[in-house]
Amino acid sequence: MSTTRTAQLMEGAGLARRIIEETATKAAEISRFTGxxxxxxxxxxxxxxxxxxxxxxxxxxxxxxxxxxxxxxxxxxxxxxxxxxxxxxxxxxxxxxxxxxxxxxxxxxxxxxxxxxxxxxxDVDGVTMHSFAAMSFALPGFVSCTPGGIMQLLDAYDVELAGKHAVVVGRSAILGKPVGMLLLAKDATVTYCHSRTTDLPAIVREADIVVAAVGRPRLIRGEDIKPGAVVLDAGYNPGNVGDVDFDAARTRARLITPVPGGVGPMTIAVLLAQTVQAAENQLGLQER
Missing domain, CATH: 3.40.50.10860 (Leucine Dehydrogenase, chain A, domain 1)
Known part of the structure; x- marks a missing residue:
């Protein structure tokens, strides 16, 4: 008798709360120490x-x-x-x-x-060319917030990236391109897809990790998700719909982010954490 796979949800909301709590503690320490x-x-x-x-x-x-x-x-x-x-x-x-x-x-x-x-x-939102270069060369700097949140989710759920095939659907300067650089820095093999990609479903079917960041509702079909893949949906479209056909993809993926409640909360958490880090750096507290 066959059973239907149901992916574990990658709950960004809970992880984001923990990051913000840690950030609030650091912010209070900075305020207390420096005024x-x-x-x-x-x-x-x-x-x-x-x-x-x-x-x-x-x-x-x-x-x-x-x-x-x-x-x-x-x-x-x-x-x-x-x-x-x-x-x-x-x-x-x-x-x-x-x-x-x-x-x-x-x-x-x-x-x-x-x-x-x-x-x-x-640049706590990670939008400058300087920040993109730092991400590309794995140097210290501020990451683009949504890609940074995606990487923290992958780490929190113990997703092994080295040697895995990551397919990024989308090539925006603040999401698609930088998340690919961050994945590459973790030794994933990265393929970028976009509006001119030929036979997108065939490429998605080869992916161990799918990052959907194109802004088109349910562009990624569930049937094209490789069994056991990890799916991160950074799309948010009218009606609380992501770029992935969630219900169908959940029957094939191992891990998947919900929309809303997945990638979205992580974006703000990273923004706040990087703002506090910037304050530490500028106030000379990083060595404290």
């Missing part, structure tokens, strides 16, 4: 409802973790030059330890120029 609380500056151009909600949520999480937040709302008419000047000023401000530019900023903004105005020591 200065870690501070994250959030920059938002325009009033896109989703972006406003994300920033509000991040600021609320900061408050719970003992991290100060300084919000800089800018009108939708803000130019690239004005945005770069704003971020450059925050980079020079010793009272700010981390900078988060909420994106997208709008089609009229050169986002890469805006990101590059963030000082590497304050």
């Amino acid at each position: 200065t609380a870690p501070c994250l500056a959030t920059v938002l151009v325009g009033e896109d409802p989703a972006s406003v909600t994300y920033v509000r949520m991040k600021r609320a999480r900061c408050a719970k973790a003992g991290i100060q937040s300084r919000h800089i709302p800018l009108p939708s008419t803000t130019t690239t030059v004005e945005l770069v000047d704003t971020i450059a000023a925050l980079s020079r401000d010793p009272g700010v330890h981390g900078i988060l530019l909420q994106h997208p900023c709008g089609p009229h903004i050169d986002e890469r120029a805006a990101f590059e105005a963030i000082s590497p020591e304050k």
Whole structure:
């Protein structure tokens, strides 16, 4: 009599809570030792409802973790030059330890120029070219938050990466590309897939680890998941739907992240942890 496999859920929510609790303890120690609380500056151009909600949520999480937040709302008419000047000023401000530019900023903004105005020591969202280079060369620095969260989930669930075939579906500068670099640094063999990939299902079927990060609901079919594979769904689409057909994939995978409650909570946890680390570095406490 055959039985149906049911994958174990990789619960990001619980792990994120533990990381934030540890982060709050560190933030309190910094405040007590220096009289200065870690501070994250959030920059938002325009009033896109989703972006406003994300920033509000991040600021609320900061408050719970003992991290100060300084919000800089800018009108939708803000130019690239004005945005770069704003971020450059925050980079020079010793009272700010981390900078988060909420994106997208709008089609009229050169986002890469805006990101590059963030000082590497304050790039707690891991969006600058400096941070990407550090990830690529496995050097110290701040990782992109969602990829960093994915790597912590893999570690928490004791997923062996060395020699495994990891397929990353998506090639964005802050998710697909950096997560591939982080996986490569752990000795995984990495294949990047994207909108021009020929026969995506065939490549997915070969994957020991699948990272879905393309932003298309249920693009990855359950039937294409290799039995026993590990599936990390970083997609979030209307209706609480990820990039993977969860119900079908769960019958074949060994481990799988739910949507929501999987990768998402880890992103904010890493952001807060890196903000506190940035404060430690800038306040000269890393050797303490």
